[in-house]
Amino acid sequence: MSRQAPTLEDVAREAGVSRATVSRVVNGVRNVDPAIQEQVQRAIERTGYAPNRAARSLVTRRAETIALVVSGAGGGPEESQEAFAARVFADPFFGRVVAGVVGFLRPRSMHPVLMFAESPDDRHEVLTYLRQGRADGALVVSTHPDDPLPTLLAAAHLPTVLFARPTPAVPLSYVDLDHRDGGRLAARRLLERGCRRPATVAGPLAVPASQERLAGFRDTMARGGHPYVPVAEGGFTLASGIAAMTRLLAEHPDVDGVFAANDLMAQGVCQLLRERGRRVPDDVAVIGFDDSGIALSCRPPLTTVRQPVEQMAAEMARLLDQHIRGERTEATSVVFDPELVIRETA
Amino acid sequence: MSRQAPTLEDVAREAGVSRATVSRVVNGVRNVDPAIQEQVQRAIERTGYAPNRAARSLVTRRAETIALVVSGAGGGPEESQEAFAARVFADPFFGRVVAGVVGFLRPRSMHPVLMFAESPDDRHEVLTYLRQGRADGALVVSTHPDDPLPTLLAAAHLPTVLFARPTPAVPLSYVDLDHRDGGRLAARRLLERGCRRPATVAGPLAVPASQERLAGFRDTMARGGHPYVPVAEGGFTLASGIAAMTRLLAEHPDVDGVFAANDLMAQGVCQLLRERGRRVPDDVAVIGFDDSGIALSCRPPLTTVRQPVEQMAAEMARLLDQHIRGERTEATSVVFDPELVIRETA
DNA sequence: GACACCGTATAGAGCGCTCTCCCTCCTCCC
DNA sequence: GGGAGGAGGGAGAGCGCTCTATACGGTGTC
Numbered sequence: 001m002s003r004q005a006p007t008l009e010d011v012a013r014e015a016g017v018s019r020a021t022v023s024r025v026v027n028g029v030r031n032v033d034p035a036i037q038e039q040v041q042r043a044i045e046r047t048g049y050a051p052n053r054a055a056r057s058l059v060t061r062r063a064e065t066i067a068l069v070v071s072g073a074g075g076g077p078e079e080s081q082e083a084f085a086a087r088v089f090a091d092p093f094f095g096r097v098v099a100g101v102v103g104f105l106r107p108r109s110m111h112p113v114l115m116f117a118e119s120p121d122d123r124h125e126v127l128t129y130l131r132q133g134r135a136d137g138a139l140v141v142s143t144h145p146d147d148p149l150p151t152l153l154a155a156a157h158l159p160t161v162l163f164a165r166p167t168p169a170v171p172l173s174y175v176d177l178d179h180r181d182g183g184r185l186a187a188r189r190l191l192e193r194g195c196r197r198p199a200t201v202a203g204p205l206a207v208p209a210s211q212e213r214l215a216g217f218r219d220t221m222a223r224g225g226h227p228y229v230p231v232a233e234g235g236f237t238l239a240s241g242i243a244a245m246t247r248l249l250a251e252h253p254d255v256d257g258v259f260a261a262n263d264l265m266a267q268g269v270c271q272l273l274r275e276r277g278r279r280v281p282d283d284v285a286v287i288g289f290d291d292s293g294i295a296l297s298c299r300p301p302l303t304t305v306r307q308p309v310e311q312m313a314a315e316m317a318r319l320l321d322q323h324i325r326g327e328r329t330e331a332t333s334v335v336f337d338p339e340l341v342i343r344e345t346a
Numbered sequence: 347m348s349r350q351a352p353t354l355e356d357v358a359r360e361a362g363v364s365r366a367t368v369s370r371v372v373n374g375v376r377n378v379d380p381a382i383q384e385q386v387q388r389a390i391e392r393t394g395y396a397p398n399r400a401a402r403s404l405v406t407r408r409a410e411t412i413a414l415v416v417s418g419a420g421g422g423p424e425e426s427q428e429a430f431a432a433r434v435f436a437d438p439f440f441g442r443v444v445a446g447v448v449g450f451l452r453p454r455s456m457h458p459v460l461m462f463a464e465s466p467d468d469r470h471e472v473l474t475y476l477r478q479g480r481a482d483g484a485l486v487v488s489t490h491p492d493d494p495l496p497t498l499l500a501a502a503h504l505p506t507v508l509f510a511r512p513t514p515a516v517p518l519s520y521v522d523l524d525h526r527d528g529g530r531l532a533a534r535r536l537l538e539r540g541c542r543r544p545a546t547v548a549g550p551l552a553v554p555a556s557q558e559r560l561a562g563f564r565d566t567m568a569r570g571g572h573p574y575v576p577v578a579e580g581g582f583t584l585a586s587g588i589a590a591m592t593r594l595l596a597e598h599p600d601v602d603g604v605f606a607a608n609d610l611m612a613q614g615v616c617q618l619l620r621e622r623g624r625r626v627p628d629d630v631a632v633i634g635f636d637d638s639g640i641a642l643s644c645r646p647p648l649t650t651v652r653q654p655v656e657q658m659a660a661e662m663a664r665l666l667d668q669h670i671r672g673e674r675t676e677a678t679s680v681v682f683d684p685e686l687v688i689r690e691t692a
Numbered sequence: 693g694a695c696a697c698c699g700t701a702t703a704g705a706g707c708g709c710t711c712t713c714c715c716t717c718c719t720c721c722c
Numbered sequence: 723g724g725g726a727g728g729a730g731g732g733a734g735a736g737c738g739c740t741c742t743a744t745a746c747g748g749t750g751t752c
Contacts, residue, residue: 002375005477005479050474050477050478051478052404052442052478052479053400053409053478053479053480054399054400054401054403054404054409054479055404056399057400058400058401063399063400065459065480067457068460080449081448081449082445082446082448082449082452082453082537082656083445084390085441085444085445085449086441086442086445086639086656088441089435089438089440089441089444090438090441092436093437094435094441095431095432095434095435095436095441096432096435098431098435098460099429099431099432099435100428101426102427102428102431102460102462103426103427103428103431106427106428106462109471111413111459111460111461111475112458112459112460113411113459114414114444114448114457114458114459114460115457115459116448116452122452125455128396129457131396132396132397132398132399133351133352133398133399133400134411160669166437194404194611222475236424239643266414271645275645293436297584297585299617299621310428310432
């Protein structure tokens with residue numbers, strides 16, 4: 001671009017009014033004569049004016065930008081940020097989070113800044129970014145429990161909303177799912193189908209959501225006459241699902257119903273069962289969790305417990321927006337209900 | 347945050363020097379006495395100073411931010427941005443792009459702003475965003491040919507780097523893969539395995555990359571004694587891969603080797619073949635394209651043509667950086683070579 | 693006819709930073 | 723000893739915007 005970008009001053013001169021008046025028109029403030037408004041509008045078009053955001057942010061103290069942080073809990077740079085990012089997006093879950101956040105932000109002409117925080121340095125980077133005023137607040141999705149980032153954010157009084165209740169407790173708003181109820185839904189379905197040998201592939205037990213899903217599942221199974229349910233712990237990945245199911249099958253070759261704590265692992269469970277000659281759902285019923293794209297692309301399509309991730313992410317953005325605008329000062333929480341989606345595997 | 351954030355002025359007062367000196371220290375400019383430097387450094391720590399980016403951007407005319415735009419080619423708001431975002435991330439491809447970009451940006455303390463441009467309004471939004479100086483340039487990944495965004499960006503002289511050569515031609519830098527050569531690699535492998543009835547599931551033929559992959563494949567097949575190769579067009583999705591293979595099988599039940607234009611479709615091909623009682627690779631060899639996470643999680647693991655997406659994305663970021671800093675003024679292109687990754691399906 | 697009042701536009705003071713002068717002090721060399 | 727030269731630090735002018743205080747005209751009221 002050879003010539004300088006036009007400024008308010010240029011538009012004002014072109015329209016024959018003062019800077020302040022142009023500013024009012026641009027910001028849609030009332031008390032402007034319609035004729036002048038029109039005149040200014042045309043001057044803006046003629047000059048091709050676009051307000052300089054840095055100048056505006058400098059005085060309003062608002063970046064009109066939020067950070068979307070995917071946070072691990074690494075103590076050091078064990079893994080490159082690139083590898084972390086790749087791993088994160090391997091799960092369709094994050095794509096859904098992005099979609100939900102964008103769904104809320106878009107109508108407001110806002111766009112998220114994507115950040116990955118895996119090492120202490122990364123976390124410092126996030127803090128600095130916000131303290132510099134480059135973003136007005138953060139949406140944090142932690143991949144691990146005991147993520148130190150929320151605590152840091154809270155201590156710095158930076159507007160933040162989390163996905164999932166933080167452990168340990170931190171006075172920040174969050175959005176969550178009733179995971180326990182999700183586990184119950186899965187158990188009930190299996191019981192209704194007449195399963196007599198249920199088992200479950202749990203998520204990492206260090207993750208509260210995994211524990212809750214497991215607790216809900218066990219709970220309902222116990223009431224249904226199955227006080228003991230074999231459990232194999234997985235890591236929310238396809239490979240870990242296969243491995244967990246392998247162990248389960250070795251000790252309990254007669255299982256006829258499996259609840260996997262996410263769809264990725266459920267897919268692994270199905271794959272292994274088929275390899276071992278078990279038919280799904282005829283020999284073994286399988287229920288996943290999340291209702292991600294995988295559930296549909298699986299063969300056969302997965303019966304699963306739906307987690308409305310997009311809605312939850314949009315709600316996070318809404319809460320953060322309120323915090324930023326000062327419309328909400330106290331931390332709050334919004335808990336969504338899971339829903340059983342019946343397809344073919346159970 | 348009750349009290350105002352400390353400014354340069356505060357730090358200067360605390361350290362007993364002028365604003366200019368603090369600025370020099372913060373920006374690592376030479377000509378500062380080490381003793382004073384130390385003194386300022388301590389004052390910064392004591393006050394907890396973080397430079398205000400808006401103020402800095404206002405004078406440097408740099409946002410130190412780049413936009414990562416995923417662009418469709420929609421003529422209207424046929425699809426919500428949320429749905430578009432979700433669809434985009436269903437393909438692991440974009441996760442890899444993000445990973446590559448972040449890999450380059452991170453060491454520079456930069457973070458991408460994620461934007462989706464599917465409707466004309468969205469495109470206008472992208473233009474405005476850049477013209478307002480909120481980002482210094484754009485990295486554009488188009489999901490469709492004839493995307494109007496590159497043309498708009500070029501006309502506005504906004505620093506831009508594209509993923510894949512634009513059609514029609516636009517004077518912008520881009521990064522691409524030698525797709526034709528990728529098709530050749532797949533054909534050669536199939537020939538070497540002794541395939542006698544090859545077929546291919548192509549990508550959308552409106553996409554140049556699909557055409558190139560197909561052309562390369564046909565080319566080598568023709569030289570290998572197969573002047574005619576059955577083609578079924580797919581849409582780069584799992585479902586379309588299944589559908590395409592279904593058609594192929596109906597007309598050519600004796601195929602013994604299939605090249606699918608991406609891994610997602612190759613996965614569909616494998617699924618369908620298995621359902622129809624064909625063993626992979628014993629009865630039919632299958633080769634995918636991309637080497638995305640799917641290739642590994644597929645059962646059996648997919649032999650595929652690797653596209654170094656992360657490296658390509660990092661290169662895009664590097665080129666954009668050069669354009670922004672004015673170190674490169676002419677549009678350029680960097681073409682990467684594909685590589686055959688042999689696993690179990692061929 | 694004087695005054696108050698409301699709606700509308702302007703002037704001007706910053707927001708917090710960078711960066712260009714310019715001043716000062718010290719060293720070095722003839 | 724004097725002047726050139728260089729290093730280190732300060733003063734101050736903006737960057738482009740918002741927003742408060744203020745001016746100004748026109749209407750309504752007594």
